[in-house]
Amino acid sequence: MPFSKAQQQAIDLRNKNILVSASAGSGKTSVLVERLCKLVLVDKISIDRILAMTFTEDAANEMKDRLKKRLQAETQTDYIQSQLALLETASICTIDGFCLSIVKNYYYKIPISYKMSKSVASSAQANKAFLDAYNEACNSINTNDFVKLKLFFSSLGKTEDDILSNIRDLINVAMSKPDSNEWIRSLMNKPCSEKTFNWFFQYFIEQIESMIEICKNMKEADEQLFSLKEENLNTCLDFLYKKDYAFFKKQFEIYFNNTPGFKKTINKVSYEKEQGEFKKIEGNILNVLYEKEEYDQDLNNNIERINTFCTLSLLTMDIFAKKKKEMEIIDFTDMEHFAYKLLKQPMIQEEVRNKYQMILVDEFQDTNELQENIIQCFARKDNVFRVGDIKQSIYGFRQARPEIMQGHMDKEDENSCLIVLDENYRSNQSIVEFNNEFYDHIMNTTFTREKLSPRRYCQSWNSQAKRCRAASCPFSLYRISKLDGKPGRKFQ
Ligand SMILES: Nc1ncnc2c1ncn2[C@@H]1O[C@H](COP(=O)(O)OP(=O)(O)OP(=O)(O)O)[C@@H](O)[C@H]1O
Ligand SMILES: [Mg+2]
Structure with a gap:
């Protein structure tokens, strides 16, 4: 398939951090896979020196398959055969998969047991441990404070189950931050953000x-x-x-x-x-x-509830971590946090940095703060290739932060390059137009081909879309401090 000029540039450009920004169906993944093939076949970078991260196992397998077919089609030299052999264990995986591999390699430096590093919790196990942790946390916080929190929730027509689900939401957001505890603590003693x-x-x-x-x-x-x-x-x-x-x-x-x-x-x-x-x-x-x-009084009253809520979250997180340690299991957020902890250690950081000559990241718009920090730990100054679609990041899916992608788009230095793809190869024109109209509406911007540049998206993101996101954000304290949708609604 003939690549467009911009696609070809994204495939061939070397020695730069590259961000390919484009909407759905514009060939981002195709470009990433082609670049991967060329790195192995033309640049002769051994596959075990490349890290390619996708967001699903299926996408990773498909990437491996495509590279395998390309390798099989080549004359079977020693190099090609060695690459085919290495392909099975290559770091073409999800970010969680990559983190797990780091944990498995260096578990003794966290430190956790060998068994724990290998036992990924089932969702039933993790749920039960979380629920137990939450109940223990509820029993150990100040009874008076807890009663007030419950009263507050019931004044909003909410039940005790809602406290649990809100705590879960808050912890989910916190876990996407490099320092989860610190982030929760930063919310305390403030009437509202x-x-x-x-x-x-x-x-x-x-x-x-x-x-x-x-x-x-x-x-x-x-x-x-x-x-x-x-x-x-x-x-x-x-x-x-x-x-x-x-x-x-x-x-x-x-x-x-x-x-x-x-x-x-x-x-x-x-x-x-x-x-x-x-x-x-x-x-x-x-x-x-x-x-x-x-209002001021209301907000002041809120501080106490917010603090109780945060204390309960911190306690739950702490007990949950202890329980997982006792049970010798790790869950997905542990993988990332443990990997981050390890990758901050200079020796490990150096080893991993030396190992990967090239890092490729698909669906970059879904990257959260912690994952971005993990990549930054071992990225060289000019070896990360990222592809993403800023429009898709506004949903805050997996706590993705559009600001991260925006930051890379705005970065203009000798090591960074932004490539924009604006052809759509998958959808017919009416779908493209509908999509553009739709985002135009959300982002409050006039959408023309000339304005399709990511920078414009980001600028408009700052206005309307931010509101959309805040409105749908699961972050519980928004709900608490905005009094469940109505500013100033009274509670006893
Ligand atoms: N230059 C091209 N010529 C023809 N078809 C192309 C070209 N580039 C990509 N395609 C085709 O367009 C389709 C979409 O490509 P791809 O999946 O790479 O897009 P994407 O930008 O990664 O999409 P998404 O945002 O959904 O991840 C695929 O079927 C691909 O083969
Ligand atoms: Mg894609």
């Missing part, structure tokens, strides 16, 4: 913007009234943009008390639907328009 704080204003901004939108559409019915409302609401919006809650509240009350109401019928025309929608939004705002002090 900056993100939550922004969300709080965002909530009001969205409501007011919707009201303004309705006013604009209603001007043909009553120019004077709706211009007046719009003007007042715009002033509210200004205070929200300045993050001045007290003035926003005051201004909204002025608007509400001093502008005439929205009538169902204007000049004998019925606007029942618009009026209903408008009043509903107005009501949403009024419902949570508390005094600033009340």
Whole structure:
């Protein structure tokens, strides 16, 4: 298959860290596999000196198969035969698989037992150990604090099971960080994170913007009234943009008390639907328009719950780790954390760095912070080849952080190169267009071929998509400190 110019460049360029950024079906994996084949066949880099990481076992096997076929098609020299022999044990694997191989090699330096390094927990084992750990943690934290936490959850219509699932979510996020304990501790003693704080204003901004939108559409019915409302609401919006809650509240009350109401019928025309929608939004705002002090009080009350929640998470994590050690099993997050711990040791780091002449990473957009740190531990200054699709990272799947990919895209130094592929070889044009439209909508950007560059994606990511992600983020404390979706909702 003839490769495009950009694809060929991605296959042939050497001595640089390369990031290939492109949307689905643009040939990223094909390019990565071709590069792998060429490294072995043309550059004569032995397969055991290459690390190729994918995100599924199937993808890894397929990659191995393709390389195997290419090797079999060559004249069977000693070199080709040795490569075929090495292929079975080659580091063409998932990142977890790679981490497990590090753990198996150096288990005694963690230190864990040989048996433990080889026993991957079944999900039933891991679940049971987690549940036991959680129950023990609940029994050992301060009873009073725990009761308050339970009351808090029940005031939000949540059950004790929800505490458990929220703790699980929080721990999942924490485990994707290089220092999980430290990350959880960093959440303590703060009423809410900056993100939550922004969300709080965002909530009001969205409501007011919707009201303004309705006013604009209603001007043909009553120019004077709706211009007046719009003007007042715009002033509210200004205070929200300045993050001045007290003035926003005051201004909204002025608007509400001093502008005439929205009538169902204007000049004998019925606007029942618009009026209903408008009043509903107005009501949403009024419902949570508390005094600033009340919010502050609410947030302060939250600190105690957040601290209990974090303490419970830390304890659960700690007991869970001990249980796994007793049972001599490791789970997937252990593999990464143990590997990271090992790879930070200078001697191991050096060994692994010397071993891999080339590192290839597929589906890079799914890489989380810990995995990125693991790669950075042993990457040389110019030997990592990454391919990914920034659009796919907005879901926060596996705690992937789009910022990581963005960071590499923005990196412009003598060792880094960004290659963009913009042909789609899999989908027909209507699917491509739908996809573009869809992301255009999410990312609030005008999508044209010229604007397809990843940099633009990243810039737009910073605006709208971030919100989408925060809204769907499993991170429990968002839910707790944003009071389950409504800022300022009261609890006892
Ligand atoms: N230059 C090319 N000419 C023709 N077909 C191509 C070309 N490059 C890739 N393809 C084909 O396009 C399809 C998609 O390629 P590939 O799976 O490599 O894309 P991808 O960018 O990795 O997709 P995804 O984002 O889903 O992982 C494959 O069937 C592949 O064979
Ligand atoms: Mg692919």
